[in-house]
Amino acid sequence: MDLLLFFGAVFLASGVQACPKVCICVARRNYSRHIADCSYKDLHTVPVGLPSNATTLTLSVNRIASLQEDSFVDLGSLQGLWLSYNEISTIGKDTFGSLAQLRNLDLSHNQITDFPWQDLRNLTALELLKFSSNHLEKVPAEAFSTLKELRSLWLDNNRLALLSEGTFDSTPLLSLLQINNNPFHCSCKLWWLKQWLKGTSVSTPEKESITCETPKDLRGHVLGRTLALDCTLPSVQLTYHSILDNSVLPDGLSLLLDCGAVGNPLPEIGWRIQTSGQTVAINGPNAEEGDSLAAARTEEAPGRFRVFKNGSMAILKFSKADEGVYTCRAVNDVGSREVSVEVALSSSENAADDLLRNDIQASRPRSQPCDKDELSQPEEKLVVIYLTPMGSKAATNGGMLWGPWQWGRWIVLFSVALYP
Structure with missing residues (x-):
C-alpha cells in the first residue's frame, strides 16, 4: 500500500496529467516540456482526454480524416502540433484558433483542399508551417499577414496556379520557402513572383521545380530563370x-x-x-x-x-x-x-x-x-x-x-x- 502511494506521489510530482491509453505522455527538461505521442496508432479521430498541459502533440501517421472546432480546444499550451501523413480533408473553422502559443504546425501529406485561413490570425508565435503534399488550390493574399515570427513555410506539391502579390510581405523573418512542384499559370499575374524570386534572400530550394504548367507554350519554364514575360x-x-x-x-x-x-x-x-x-x-x-x-x-x-x-x-x-x-x-x-x-x-x-x-x-x-x-x-x-x-x-x-x-x-x- 505504501509503495502504491509512493508511485502516485511521483506521478503527481512529475506534472504528467491523465493520458489516453493509445498515447504515450512524458515530461522532460525539468517538466517544462510535456509530450503526448499518439503517432502510428491507426487513429481515425483525435483522441479525447489529452493532457491540458501538453506542449507537443504528435498525431502523425494515422488515418484521421477530419478536424473539428473542439479537437484541440483544451490544449492552449501547445507549441508543437504534428499531423503529417493522415487523411485530413476537412478542417472546421476555429480548429486552431485557440492555440496562441503554437510555434510549429505540420499538416503535410494530407488531402486538404480548403483551409480555414482565418485561424492563422491568432497564431502569432508560429515559426514553422507545413502544407506540403496537399490539394491546396489557392492561398489568400492576407493568409500570413499576422505571422511576424514565421521562419519556414512549406507550400510545395500542391495545386497552386497563382500566388497573389504581397503574400509574403508580412513575414520579415522568413528564411525558407518551399513552393516547388505546383502547376503555376505563368501570366502577368505571376510576374511579381518571378521578380521576387530573383531578388529575395529567402532560401527557395528546388528552384528548378518552380515551373510553369500553363499556358502550353510556357510549360516547363523555370519561373525565376528561363521564363520571359512581356509585362x-x-x-x-x-x-x-x-x-x-x-x-x-x-x-x-x-x-x-x-x-x-x-x-x-x-x-x-x-x-x-x-x-x-x-x-x-x-x-x-x-x-x-x-x-x-x-x-x-x-x-x-x-x-x-x-x-x-x-x-x-x-x-x-x-x-x-x-x-x-x-x-x-x-x-x-x-x-x-x-x-x-x-x-x-x-x-x-x-x-x-x-x-x-x-x-x-x-x-x-x-x-x-x-x-x-x-x-x-x-x-x-x-x-x-x-x-x-x-x-x-x-x-x-x-x-x-x-x-x-x-x-x-x-x-x-x-x-x-x-x-x-
Whole structure:
C-alpha cells in the first residue's frame, strides 16, 4: 500500500496529467516540456482526454480524416502540433484558433483542399508551417499577414496556379520557402513572383521545380530563370479639356478629364473624387454604351460624374462644391499606378490671389524623382479654372447660347502629372 502511494506521489510530482491509453505522455527538461505521442496508432479521430498541459502533440501517421472546432480546444499550451501523413480533408473553422502559443504546425501529406485561413490570425508565435503534399488550390493574399515570427513555410506539391502579390510581405523573418512542384499559370499575374524570386534572400530550394504548367507554350519554364514575360506596369497621363465639344451649356460649366494609360496587359481605369463634401469611387465606365459626351450632360443622364469606356470623365455643371482632388487609377495584372489633379474654381480677376488665400498645398514640387520600377504614390498637381463673368450672348445662326456666368478662359498653373 505504501509503495502504491509512493508511485502516485511521483506521478503527481512529475506534472504528467491523465493520458489516453493509445498515447504515450512524458515530461522532460525539468517538466517544462510535456509530450503526448499518439503517432502510428491507426487513429481515425483525435483522441479525447489529452493532457491540458501538453506542449507537443504528435498525431502523425494515422488515418484521421477530419478536424473539428473542439479537437484541440483544451490544449492552449501547445507549441508543437504534428499531423503529417493522415487523411485530413476537412478542417472546421476555429480548429486552431485557440492555440496562441503554437510555434510549429505540420499538416503535410494530407488531402486538404480548403483551409480555414482565418485561424492563422491568432497564431502569432508560429515559426514553422507545413502544407506540403496537399490539394491546396489557392492561398489568400492576407493568409500570413499576422505571422511576424514565421521562419519556414512549406507550400510545395500542391495545386497552386497563382500566388497573389504581397503574400509574403508580412513575414520579415522568413528564411525558407518551399513552393516547388505546383502547376503555376505563368501570366502577368505571376510576374511579381518571378521578380521576387530573383531578388529575395529567402532560401527557395528546388528552384528548378518552380515551373510553369500553363499556358502550353510556357510549360516547363523555370519561373525565376528561363521564363520571359512581356509585362509592364501601367503608365498614366491625365489631361483636361475646358469644353466637351464645340458647344457651351447655358446652365453651367462642364469639365472633361482624360485619363490615358498604357501597359501590358492593357490597364483598366477607375476614378476617385475627393471634395470637401464627399468621396466618390468609380471603378469603371458608368456611361451607357454609345453615349455621347453631349448626351451625358443632359438631365436624363444619372449622376454628375460620368466615366466613359476610354477612361474620360465628365464633371457636369462644375461648381465650387466640386473643388478637390480627382485621381485616375490604372490597374493591370502587374500592378497599379495613379495620378491626381487638384481642381479649384476661381471667380476673381487674379487667380494667383486665390492661390495665396487658399494656400493649396498640392502645388508643391516633388522632392525626389520617381523610380519607374516602383509603385509610386500619386503626384498631385494643381489646375485652376478661372471663371470670368460674361454677358448674355445668342448666336444668330442657331449655334451656342452663353449664359451670364459662362466661363471665359482657363489658367493652368502646373502641368498634369505623367508617369514614365
